Amino acid sequence: MELYTHVLQKTGVLKTFTVAKIVKKKDIEDLKKLIKEIASDENEYKTLLEEELSKISNMHDKANPIPGIIYKTEDSDKRQTILALTKKISKALKKNNFSKKELAFLISAIITELELTQEDFVNLKNELEEETKDDYDNNDDSDEEYED
Secondary structure, X not given: OOOEEEHXXXXXXXXXXXXXXXXXXXXXXHHHHHHHHHOOOHHHHHHHHHHHHHHHHOOXXXXXXXXXXXXXXHHHHHHHHXXXXXXXXXXXXXXXXXXHHHHHHHHHHHHHHOOOOHHHHHHHHHHHHHHHHHHHHHOOOOOHHHOO
8 A cells, every 4th residue: 555646656757656765875883883893892882773774774764855756544435434434325326327306305404404504515525625625725736828
């Protein structure tokens, strides 16, 4: 399961997105030398070296973020599950050839059964608009330079 994607991948500009970090051999040798001076024994040396190498190779440092990277959240995973479930339910309902009136009644009955209120839908609408606004603000690639 991917834990992140890139805004250019999400919009279809990039097919795939991978992250790589260049670490110079001299930097590693200097680090080993420094840790050897500090460590009291071989076990401590190995532990400290492993910790420092892990820090160096960490590509997802919040203090130094990668521009355009989008991290998946638990919320987005739930949305994907809900969308998949919606597609399955919709496909099953289409097989029964219900009329639009019957489908509207079904949806109304589900809303009532789940005790959803108008306020719940207004809150969802506002949250989705805010997310869309944030996505637009973060990806504001103005087309002004391409105008005829």
